[in-house]
Amino acid sequence: MITKSIPNMFTLGNLALGMIAMMMALNEKYSMAAIMIIIAMLLDGLDGRVARALHVQSEFGKELDSLSDVISFGAAPALIMYMVTMQGIPDPIAWSATAIFPMCGALRLARFNVRKGMPGYFVGLPIPAAGGVLATLSLFHNEISDTYMIIAMLLLSYLMVSTVRYPNFKKVGLPKKVVIGAPVVIIVAVAIAVVFPDQISKLIFIPLVIYAVYGVKQSIERSLRRRKHKKKEEDPLHSDH
Secondary structure (H helix, E strand, O other), X not given: OHHHXXXXXXXXXXXXXXXXXXXXXXXXXXXXXXXXXXXHHHHHHHHXXXXXXXXXXXXXXXXXXXXXXXXXXXXXXXXXXXXXXXXXXXXXXXXXXXXXXXXXXXXXXXXXXXXXXXXXEEEOOOXXXXXXXXXXXXXXXXOOOHHHHHHHHHHHHHHHHOOOEEEOOOOOOOOHHHHHHHHHHHHHHHHHHXXXXXXXXXXXXXXXXXXXXXXXXXXXXXXXXXXXXXXXXXXXXXXXX
């Protein structure tokens, strides 16, 4: 019974961090709020791996994970961005952009739960990656204008519900020995993040953006290859050969 509950503890930890992130954002502690989202991503990456390592996967765990993700990577990052950059923007625009992000995240999770994806790929930007980008992007509010922030938020929303393919690293398993040491890794990560909140958050932003851009780049290249192949097939000289 305890073994079956271990992955769910990671998932509930993810949810708790999402709630804490929102409370920190409301208290204007934006760097720490972003850190909570990053640590939630770590827990989200571990819960499924731990479940597979312990052979305790379940539909209950899958649904709990999705519900937690909507809070931690949908609502929480959207609220952080709203608090940081949208206070001076007309309310209809600010409210719409803030609401659209978690709505697209929920659609992304629902689609993931009912449709079989491609082996080795996610269809659409995973909500933890989108939420991580948004939460860490908010820390650059002094360097980036509010308009570009909203555009980035809407673009991330679109990528979640798009058909752009992204590499799936969640299937990479963990041996049981690593599972036992996971709490230690989390504690160390939390300690470092709390000591250096601004630096860690902005550092994590870079690989997350690379991941988001990589899927778009690959999608464009595949589209160009298909057009080129189709053009060759329609070319009469090519057909004669």
